[in-house]
Amino acid sequence: MNPTLDAGPAAAPTTTANTVELRGVSRWYGNVVAVNDVTMTLRQGVTGLLGPNGAGKTTLLHMMAGFLSPSQGEVTVAGQPAWRNPEIYRTLGLVADREAVYGFLTAWQFVLASARLHKLPDPAGSARQALAQMELTDVAQRRIETFSKGMRQRTRVAAALVHQPSVLLLDEPFNGMDPRQRMHMMALLHRRAEAGATVLFSSHILAEVEQVSGTVQVIVAGRLAASGDYRSIRRLMTHRPHVFAIRSSDDRRLAVALLAEPAVAGVDVGPAGLTVRASDYGTFARALPRIALREGVRVRQVTPSDESLESVFAYLVAGPSGVAGPNGGSA
């Protein structure tokens, strides 16, 4: 009778119920612009909101969650405006970044209260499930003020999940979690997304975003710098050369041949192999085997060495924002 939290396709809501849309959203405080003309649409799946501290991630999340009004633009959840609209919380769950909890309540009491406040038909059952999901059943009768930071975090997530929201917003949710808990949480977020939810979490820790989702919204100094799969974003940044590490049977010979290729911007010869900077990924990828074959060099290893989110991110943060990526790509 109780739908499980890992519901199958039968429980998947319609697309519009879990769509979060921002259109031309800006937010300023006096002279300081916290969010600058952001347009994005979030649909089912896990999206990472990535950006350095102070970039406007929390401001954006609060606007999506209806806790801040945009100075300009519209924020809608499932087609309804998010601001001054308590009804959105029937299908929206928020895990804020402040560590605030009612310390004097036990985990059970807190999640149960959350279930009741969400007007669920079976508060006790839903609370029990949420606690089990977050592996808090054993400690549920202890007061939250006795919990460690990671346990408090999980309690807050349990309280936000108890009504099985189809939109889940989390602000730096992996803070204070140990690696095992982090993996567990990532798996949970993925399961929620597969069940039909739109999950958005913010982070400034690149490793987290890399592991949880390939889909990313990068926000830098209040502007949306890039959206979409981070590997695709990387490829779109044709201003930046791609870097490959190549090991072969005859590095120097290969290096000479590669330098003749127009798609190659530079080659470094090092003790561990070649480091090749290619200005055009596609052309270089096609040219490399052809050149190797012609020169009779056996290529042993080709590693793209800067596909990581770190280099993408560092470039977006440090560079003159010359990214030609499209705004408003869908998740």
Added chain:
Amino acid sequence: MNGTVAAISARALLGRRRFLLLLPLPVLLVGLAALAHAAQPDPTDWGGPVLAGLGFGVVLPMIALLVGTAVLGAEIDDGTIVHLLATPVARRDIVLAKLLVAAGITAAVSAVPMYLTGLIVAGGRLGLGLALASVLGSAAYSAVFLTLSVLTRRPVLIGLLYVLIWEGLLGNLLAGSRLLSIQQYTLTIAAKAGDTTLLPDKVSLPVALVMTAVFLIGGTVLAIERLRSFRLTGETA
């Protein structure tokens, strides 16, 4: 009104050790009245200072201040209010629940000693009059301090200035400010309901009753409306 919100708020106020900080005030009130009565059964000289000076002047407003700002202001300060607001519960229900808890606790902690004091001073009629005025005063004060908690980031300080300076200092000096002083309403209601001349009734009874209602209803409506537009400021530091 929402039961869960009320339960959490009540637990937050009553379950903590710091609630005991409130108790010296009622004890002092009753103790002083008992002492004075033992020394001088005729309350003509000391009745005014005890009931008006200590009771309605300090004990009731201070208890209301501490309870009324803690019930919502402390939650906003800590950030735990998000757990209540991120739910489909109507803002009206949240405010009413907290108002009920704040007014209820304030009334209980003030009306009971007031009744006992009245009993000591002049008997049951006075006791009931004082208790009634305490209950109505608790409601009005709680609404005001609840609203201050939503409107400003320093509700305690502003509430303190209101009680000490507006009601205390100026209320005695300027006739006009008496019309806007909850303390004066409670004094009048107590004087009329308790049938006593010990208390000054500088404001007429109809005005006192109407203005108490205005503060209560007006404060509540304002708090509800402002809570609907509650904003979490961007970054936390």
Added chain:
Amino acid sequence: MAELTAGAGGVRPAGRTPGGVIHDIGYQRYTGPRLGRSRVVLALFGHSLRTAYGLGRTAKAKVFPGILVVLGVAIAVVAVAIRTQTGEVEVNYLQFVDTMSVPLLLFLAVIAPELVCRDLRSRVLPLYFSRPLRRSDYALAKLAATLSAAFLLLAGPLLLMLLGGLFAQTGGAHGAWHEITDFLGGLGYAALTAIVWGAFALPLAALTSRRAIAAVVIAIGFVVTTPVVGVLMSLGGTTARQLASLANPVSLVSGLEAWIYRTDVQDIGGFGPVYLLVAVALVAVSTAVLLLRYRKVAA
């Protein structure tokens, strides 16, 4: 930007044995003499005193103490001006301290929470107590700072009044000496007031970690006992009337003034020594409460 490409992501030079080396960048452990506990306490005292007046903090923290300092100085200046103009002493040193009673109360209600509540709220006490600083040292240093700050608020303007008085007085050397003794008397009364009020206010502030609530508690502490004094006075009987002022710290100190300086600001009959005893007891009990509070607080 070129450095980034080489460092980001994957390529590691093969064949490097894992190991570690501590580089010598000139870091040295300090092996010289260390100042002892008394210097730590002194440093804490000095820091707290500066905090009370907003020195070393943002401009916003200087506003409130600044207003009160200006107020005190203004009253002193007016008193001196009246004296030079009319030759009459309208406000003598003792009366000045009485005039400053409300500002002094406000001052205590604001700085006492500043000194103790912030440390409690941000839970930095473990940092303090992991130094050669005992819990009692911390409490007493804060108390000393509170009392000194309150005393300075009064003493500064009093000094101004002395200077003005020395110029305005007409008795020559004898008159100057008279002036100085009056000043010392006023200074003593200021010290008395600062000590009793300050010692009463600080433990109240240490009860809570929220500054606003602490201010309310201090306000209650001073205000709630005022009607009590009124009630006790009206109970009739000379004894009751003379002893009533013991109930409130403000009137307690006034009573002491009446006894020590033989003014008639209050009628306390022959109970002067009782007032002194109660004042000393109040300071002792308050200090004990403060010490107890810090012995129990989590570190």
